[in-house]
Amino acid sequence: MKATVYKGNKTFSVIEKEIEQPVKGEVRIKVAYSGVCGTDVHIYHGMMDKRVKMPLTIGHEMSGTIDAIGEGVTGYSMGDKVVVRPLDDRGVKPSDKGFNHICEDLKFIGIDSPGSMQQYWNVPAFTLHKLKSETDLKLAALVEPLSVAVHDVRMSGLQAGETAVVLGGGPIGLLVAMVAKEAGAQVIVSEVNEKRIAKAKELGLNAVNPTKLDLIEYVKEQTEGRRADVVFEVAGVQPALDVMTEVAGIRGRIVMVAIHGQKKEIDLFKFFWKELKLIGARVYEKEDYEKAITLVTANKLPFTQMITDVQPLSNIQKVFEGIDNNPDGMKVLMNCQL
CATH class of the missing domain: 3.90.180.10 (Medium-chain alcohol dehydrogenases, catalytic domain)
Known part of the structure; x- marks a missing residue:
């Protein structure tokens, strides 16, 4: 072999x-x-x-x-x-x-x-x-990364009708966005790479470049000032950490998907002021795999x-x-x- x-x-x-x-x-x-x-x-x-x-x-x-x-x-x-x-x-x-x-x-x-x-x-x-x-079987090879996205969305407690902001439009970020949209959420993807923005739009997602518009104001406009119910931090860079507490609304949930190997600066005051929750999400469980398989099979x-x-x-x-x-x-x- x-x-x-x-x-x-x-x-x-x-x-x-x-x-x-x-x-x-x-x-x-x-x-x-x-x-x-x-x-x-x-x-x-x-x-x-x-x-x-x-x-x-x-x-x-x-x-x-x-x-x-x-x-x-x-x-x-x-x-x-x-x-x-x-x-x-x-x-x-x-x-x-x-x-x-x-x-x-x-x-x-x-x-x-x-x-x-x-x-x-x-x-x-x-x-x-x-x-x-x-x-x-070609699509089935996506089950593992899709299970990551399914787990992230499940851990967030996302409900139909809520707004989710996904910070980062790489493979996992776009899978998270797709799963969140499938769950009935309004989804906004924030990504700086124009080709990845184009891919997100090709997938039927609302994607914007935070270097070309004010992401906080955009999210407020899209939600009548409520901001996001859930924020998925998938980018793993400081600008995403800076903005995640800003785009989250009152009692919003922030899901840490990205892996940060070193300590980073986060605005903890916003957690106090808006009663935010920070949720860690790592890999997946059996039920996430079964959900991902169902999505791929369908x-x-x-x-x-x-x-x-x-x-x-x-x-x-x-x-x-x-x-x-x-x-x-x-x-x-x-x-x-x-």
Whole structure:
């Protein structure tokens, strides 16, 4: 079989290796597509070299079919279409209070252990979610990032008729906006990249550039002065942190989606003055995956337009170099059988 490995120094290799039989409790998946995530790009840039044990096959956004079933695995059949929820929570403790998806000893498959950017992939059966036979495997590769968006919106408590402002129009930001709109919210996307603004509009979203208009005044105009009920901070930059407390209305909820590796300045006075809530949202739970699968299977949202490119697995080095040279892109998929 063909597999890719990250070797450090912005270098991937394509190798040949033996197909392995699944051990007890595992299944082997014939991987159809594997999406390139922002975290994968961080790995490529060497930002996670202290965590990633090289050489490592990375990747966690995927779809495929069951190719072999290990001892003790029930409920699955050969050829079943599946996706993997790449959270290994076998280190869960009572102190984690039942929140296994963010347990202290959580291992992320595709970062802390081998991932999906290979032709065949052995995974624990407890990570699987079964798809319907009619599900498009190309779109199913979006289930993992879509589950992030579903989780973010669920954590926000967003209700139909409310206004949501999404700060950041990258892949996750636009998926959050799509899920929020599907839930019945009025959605405003704030993004500085004109090509991403155009993509948002192509997806049927209201998107504006905060460097070309006053975002606070715009949100007030769109809400008769009430401002936003929910703000999703997805950009991960200081200007977004500065404006999130301004566009939020009284008793608004701010969901922290972006990852901030260092301490940042936030206007805490606004939390007191408007009785705001700050909500952390990390990865996803089983119900978020099932909701995302339902959305993808129904295919009523323009998911196809989120896919920028599909490339053969053998082109992995060029794919990551291309992402560096084309930051405007949305989602690149690897065809793992080519």
